[in-house]
Every structure is written in C-alpha cells, then in structure tokens.
Amino acid sequence: MSQNAKVKVDNGGLLRDLIDSDLVGKGRGGESTDEAVLKKGPWTSTEDAILVDYVKKHGEGNWNAVQKNSGLSRCGKSCRLRWANHLRPNLKKGAFSIEEESLIFELQAKMGNKWARMAALLPGRTDNEIKNYWNTRIKRRLRAGLPLHPVEGCMQAVAGEDQQNPSFHEINTANMGFLPSSGYHSPDVVFEGLNAGQGFLSCISEHDEVSTGSLQMNCLEPTQFGSRMPCMINYQRGSISQYSSFSGKSEDLFSFLNPCEDDRDEKIIGSFGHSFSFDQDPADKNLLPTFHVQGSHSFSNGNSSTSRRTALKLELPSFQASEAELNSMWIASASNQTLLESVDPLIQSLPRSPKVESEYLSPQNNGLLEVLVYEATQSSTKNQSHDKGSNSFSQTAGDTGGSSLDFCETQLDEYRDPISPLGQSETSIFNDYRVSASGGSHGDQPHADTFPVHSAVLGLKEDGLNQFELREREQETPTESIYTWPDALLASSDWFGQRYGPFTGETPISDSMAFLVGYDLTGDYKRTAEA
DNA sequence: AAACGCACCAACCGCCGAACT
DNA sequence: TAGTTCGGCGGTTGGTGCGTT
Structure with a gap:
C-alpha cells in the first residue's frame, strides 16, 4: 500500500x-x-x-x-x-503573567536552564516557551546592563547549590545567567573596596562605629562582579580594623571592604562561599572570630551574645552590574538610616509560612519582580486585575487557593526541603535575621522607613504592614540586630528609586507595588529619599 | 518608502538517558 | 552485556513582524 x-x-x-x-x-x-x-x-x-x-x-x-x-x-x-x-490541550497562550514570570525567575535561579522542569511547574506553559522567554529577557537585560537575576536571588540559590556541588563557579556561570566572560571577566576577587552608599553594602547600622556613610567603595566595575558567590560578612560592634587579622589568607579569594575615612587601611575580608562572623565575648569584649562555611547558615545570629551588637552581613553580587547601576543602588541607602537597617527587622518578623516564602518571599524574586511589575504596568494590565485573585500578588498567602500555580507548591517543596541546599537557599535569607536578645528592647521592630518597600517586594499582606508600621512609630530608637541585606533592598534602591526615578506618588512602580501589596508606598519612599 | 535592527517565536539539531532487544 | 531505538531536553537557528532611521 x-x-x-x-x-x-x-x-x-x-x-x-x-x-x-x-x-x-x-x-x-x-x-x-x-x-x-x-x-x-x-x-x-x-x-x-x-x-x-x-x-x-x-x-x-x-x-x-x-x-x-x-x-x-x-x-x-x-x-x-x-x-x-x-x-496539546490546556496550553496557555499569550504573555506570561507576572505571577508566572516571577516563578520563572525563582525557578531559573534555583534550577538553572532546566526548562522542562520549569514547564512542569507552570501549567499550560512549555519548556520552549519558557526558554524563549528567558533568552529574550537575557538579551534585553544584557543590553541594558542589568543583572539577570536579583542579587540575592543568585546568592541564595547558588549558596544552596554550592553545598552540594563542589564547583559553584560552574553553577554560577551555567545556571545563574552571568555574562559571558568575553564581556565581563570573572576575577577571583570580585568585590573590592566597596563604597558605602553605592550598592550592596547598605546594611550597616547607623549606631555602629562603622556607619554606612563611612564605607568607601573604591572600585566598582562590572568586571569585579563576576560569577562568584556572594561575600557574606558578619561583624559585631567594633571597628572593622579589629578584624584585619583575617585578611592574611586566601586573598585571591577574598574581597575587601575599605571602611573609608577613619578605617581606610582596614579591611573586612570575606570570601565567596564562606562567611566570617565576629562574635564578641561578653566578658573580655574581645571579638571572637568564627568562620562559617556558607550554606551552613550558622551565622552568628544563631548564637549571638547578649552584648550590644551590630552585625553586618555583606552579600555581594555574584553577577555583573554596571557601575552606574551600582552607584544608583547606593544612593538610596547612603543615609545613616539605611533602607537595609530599616527593613531587615521586618524580615525577622515575617510570617514564616512556607507558602509565603515560596510565592512571595523568595529571594529569587526580589529585584526583578519589581521590574516585572513595572514592565507590566507600563505595557498593559492584560494579565492582571485587581480582583483577579488567582493571578494577583495582592492576595495574601492564605488566599492563593485559586491560583493556578498552587499545585506547584507540592513540587516546589523539594526546593524548600531544609536538608536540600535549595531549601536552604530559599530560607536562609530569613533565617539569618536575628535580633539580639538584649540591647534595644525593640529589636524586633522594623523601621517604618522602608519596610513597606521590603514588604512590597516580599508580598506581605497589608494588615501585617500596618502592624509593623504602628509598632515602629511607637518606638523610634534604633534597633540592634544582625542586619542582613535582603535583595529587596536592591530593588528599592535601584530598581525603584533610581532606574525609574525617585519615588513619588505618581510613579508606576509605587502604584503598582501599592497595588500588589495593598499598601501606599509613597510616603515611605519619600522618607527614605529624604533621609 | 526602503533599509535596518530588534524582539519574538517556531522549529530544528545534537546529545543523552532510558527502555528494549 | 552490548547495540539499537525512542523520547526528552537544551542550545541554536531561521523566519516574521514591528519600530526606527
């Protein structure tokens, strides 16, 4: 036949x-x-x-x-x-919703280019579709000189991966969407002479001897933000110079922080893939350096002394960033009362719902999500509506029942597994926020200045925000905490404040974020800018 | 109006692993 | 156990439409 x-x-x-x-x-x-x-x-x-x-x-x-x-x-x-x-039936055509996009960011940061696995978590979407979307986005962002991932997203995701994989450099380059080496080389020393008020190190408490404004970022070049793990440094109250003894080894792996003016010759050395903390002995006031392998999430917050302390956790970018961009990042945090110190306590107070962490609080979302929001609001609202509960971030963690992405929770659980590096990567950012038991009586009180920003990024529900704000306004004394810098701050300082201009009530970002979280961010951003 | 560049998308290609013989 | 087949996956390419010059 x-x-x-x-x-x-x-x-x-x-x-x-x-x-x-x-x-x-x-x-x-x-x-x-x-x-x-x-x-x-x-x-x-x-x-x-x-x-x-x-x-x-x-x-x-x-x-x-x-x-x-x-x-x-x-x-x-x-x-x-x-x-x-x-x-095949049930294919979803059309543009990705913001919800889907944010999930793609999160998944890409965790999985790398595992498009098929991502597609399995995105009902109606195909791996080819996701791949095309991502590749297009990469091109666009590379051309714009923007990072492919939010800082923390890269860090947390890779930090988790790194625990399993001995070669996190490969993960970085392969999974995190870093720039090709031809454009930006990836030096061993990826973070050097950070300039306070310009970027990734804005999480220093104002009442610490090392203020935000006292830091200097001497070299901020895209080439210095190569494909490396973030540098995480915890330090406690006291001059950074006290820790200069840590600079002796592995300088090729370490980045340097020059605490400016009065501490210019002193450095905090951090290594990618590792972190230092300096635990102060309450008896002799000596600082007890401890070394933590990154990923263990055993930063000093877990066993902090009761003495008055301030900690800095430096989370350096593991991807490229243009100088202009970095500069802009710092601007919003240049004041003594930084965004970071303001919002970090908020994180400590965040509800620990796994769903919230997954759908809203994922570090992988931060930063880019705001851009997505912006882009979405700029282009159209075709995928969003205020009362479209199933496709809106304005819904609370408990309201996601109708979401088409709900079923992803089950599969995402594997990434939340506390044993799994992925799970750690997702939760570590929150676990690292601990408030000193003593010192400020309101250590768990967030600053009102910026926590709505953070909350917006993290998708906190409105009533939570208001509670925080009320508490904050009742107690204005500075907090004493181990400050960790969430990438949400990047979002607030760069993606919002600079890239799209200062926050005003009319900015699309503030509007959109307010929409997303049901909160008016205007006043908070104004305060931050004025600080 | 034509040329050009870009974004987007569909489809192909090569590789790999599982299943089967 | 080795070879073959098949399906799946990720990278890449080519076509098309649109906006800009």
Whole structure:
C-alpha cells in the first residue's frame, strides 16, 4: 500500500489537502517515494489537523509511528514537538503573567536552564516557551546592563547549590545567567573596596562605629562582579580594623571592604562561599572570630551574645552590574538610616509560612519582580486585575487557593526541603535575621522607613504592614540586630528609586507595588529619599 | 518608502538517558 | 552485556513582524 493510500485510511478527508500539497511523499524531484523526505519548516494547519486527529485516535507517544500511520511527512521528533508546544490541550497562550514570570525567575535561579522542569511547574506553559522567554529577557537585560537575576536571588540559590556541588563557579556561570566572560571577566576577587552608599553594602547600622556613610567603595566595575558567590560578612560592634587579622589568607579569594575615612587601611575580608562572623565575648569584649562555611547558615545570629551588637552581613553580587547601576543602588541607602537597617527587622518578623516564602518571599524574586511589575504596568494590565485573585500578588498567602500555580507548591517543596541546599537557599535569607536578645528592647521592630518597600517586594499582606508600621512609630530608637541585606533592598534602591526615578506618588512602580501589596508606598519612599 | 535592527517565536539539531532487544 | 531505538531536553537557528532611521 502506498503511503498516500495509508494516509487516506487514517485521516479521511483531511488528507485530501495534504495529498494535493507537496507535503507528503514527495522527494526532491517532486515524485512520491516510499521513503519520503521528511518535511521541515513551519507546520500547516492541515498538518496540525492530521496530527491532532492521530493523537486523538492513538494517543500520545510512539511518535515515530505518526509518520508511518498518518502520512505526515514529519519525523517523530517534530510531531512530538508540535504536539507538545502547540497542539496539546490546556496550553496557555499569550504573555506570561507576572505571577508566572516571577516563578520563572525563582525557578531559573534555583534550577538553572532546566526548562522542562520549569514547564512542569507552570501549567499550560512549555519548556520552549519558557526558554524563549528567558533568552529574550537575557538579551534585553544584557543590553541594558542589568543583572539577570536579583542579587540575592543568585546568592541564595547558588549558596544552596554550592553545598552540594563542589564547583559553584560552574553553577554560577551555567545556571545563574552571568555574562559571558568575553564581556565581563570573572576575577577571583570580585568585590573590592566597596563604597558605602553605592550598592550592596547598605546594611550597616547607623549606631555602629562603622556607619554606612563611612564605607568607601573604591572600585566598582562590572568586571569585579563576576560569577562568584556572594561575600557574606558578619561583624559585631567594633571597628572593622579589629578584624584585619583575617585578611592574611586566601586573598585571591577574598574581597575587601575599605571602611573609608577613619578605617581606610582596614579591611573586612570575606570570601565567596564562606562567611566570617565576629562574635564578641561578653566578658573580655574581645571579638571572637568564627568562620562559617556558607550554606551552613550558622551565622552568628544563631548564637549571638547578649552584648550590644551590630552585625553586618555583606552579600555581594555574584553577577555583573554596571557601575552606574551600582552607584544608583547606593544612593538610596547612603543615609545613616539605611533602607537595609530599616527593613531587615521586618524580615525577622515575617510570617514564616512556607507558602509565603515560596510565592512571595523568595529571594529569587526580589529585584526583578519589581521590574516585572513595572514592565507590566507600563505595557498593559492584560494579565492582571485587581480582583483577579488567582493571578494577583495582592492576595495574601492564605488566599492563593485559586491560583493556578498552587499545585506547584507540592513540587516546589523539594526546593524548600531544609536538608536540600535549595531549601536552604530559599530560607536562609530569613533565617539569618536575628535580633539580639538584649540591647534595644525593640529589636524586633522594623523601621517604618522602608519596610513597606521590603514588604512590597516580599508580598506581605497589608494588615501585617500596618502592624509593623504602628509598632515602629511607637518606638523610634534604633534597633540592634544582625542586619542582613535582603535583595529587596536592591530593588528599592535601584530598581525603584533610581532606574525609574525617585519615588513619588505618581510613579508606576509605587502604584503598582501599592497595588500588589495593598499598601501606599509613597510616603515611605519619600522618607527614605529624604533621609 | 526602503533599509535596518530588534524582539519574538517556531522549529530544528545534537546529545543523552532510558527502555528494549 | 552490548547495540539499537525512542523520547526528552537544551542550545541554536531561521523566519516574521514591528519600530526606527
């Protein structure tokens, strides 16, 4: 039986068009052959109809049989791809929703380019779709000189991965979307002479001897933000110079922090993949340096002394950032009352709902999510509506029941597993926020200046915000905490404040974020800018 | 109006692992 | 156990439409 005849049997009338066309059974010379040259190129509606019809009859799978049984001059792979990406039911067409985009960021930061796995967590989306989206986004961001991931997202994700994989550099470059080395080399020393008020180190308490404004970032070049792990440094109250003894080793791995003016010759040395903390002995006031392997999440917050203390956790970018961008990042945090110190206590007070962490609080979302919000608000609201609970971040953690992404929770659990590095990566940012038991009586009180920003990024529910704000306004004394810098601050200082201009009530970002969290950010941003 | 660049998307290609013989 | 087949995955390419110059 000729191939065309077989086709007629399986597909009936559908075949007539196909037979008349040049799709089936024609070789290069146009003559029909039993060994037809498989067609390439775009699929026609006729071919689609044939494939759909075939799958309806025979089900998915055994794709190589499609060509034999249906007469489609397409290879099995092509059939499978066409079915999976375009013809199968329940495919979701159209632009990605903000919810989906944020999930893609999170998943990409965790998984790398595991598009198929991501697609499994995004109902109706295909791996090809996600891949295209990401690649397009990468191009756009690279051209704009923007990081592919929010800082913390990279850090946390890679930090977790690094615990398992001995070569986190590979993970970084492979999974985190770093710039190619041709454009930005990845030096061992990736963070040097950070300038306070310019970027990633804005989490220093105002009442510490090392104020935010006393830090100097001497060198901020894109090349210095190579594909490396973030540098995390915890220090306690006291001059940084006290810790200069730590600078002796592995300088090639260490980055340097020059605490400016009065401490210019003194450095905090941190290494990527590791962290130092300086635990103060309450008895002799000596600082007891401790070394923590990053990923252990055993920063000094866990066993902090009761003495008055301030801690800095420096989380350096593991990806490229333009100087201008970095500069802008610092601006918002240049004041004594930094964004970071303000919002960090908030994190400590965040509800620890896994759902919240997953859907809203994921470090991987921070930063880019704001951009997404911005872009979304700029382009259209086609994917969002205020009362569209299933697709809105304004919903609370407990309100996500209708979300199409709910089912992802189960599969995402593997990434939350506290044993899993992924799980750690997701939760560590929160675990690291601890308030000193003594000292300020209100150590758990967040600063009102910026926590709404943080909350916005983190997706806190409105009533929580108001509670925080009320408490904050009742107690204005500075907090004593181990400050960790969430990437949300990047978002607030850079993505919001600079890239899109100072926050005003009219900015699309503030509006959109207010929309997302049901909170008016205007006043908070104004305060921050004025600080 | 034409040329150009860019974004987006669909599809292909090569590799790999699992299943099967 | 080795070879083959098949399906899946990720990287890449090519086509198309749109905006800009």
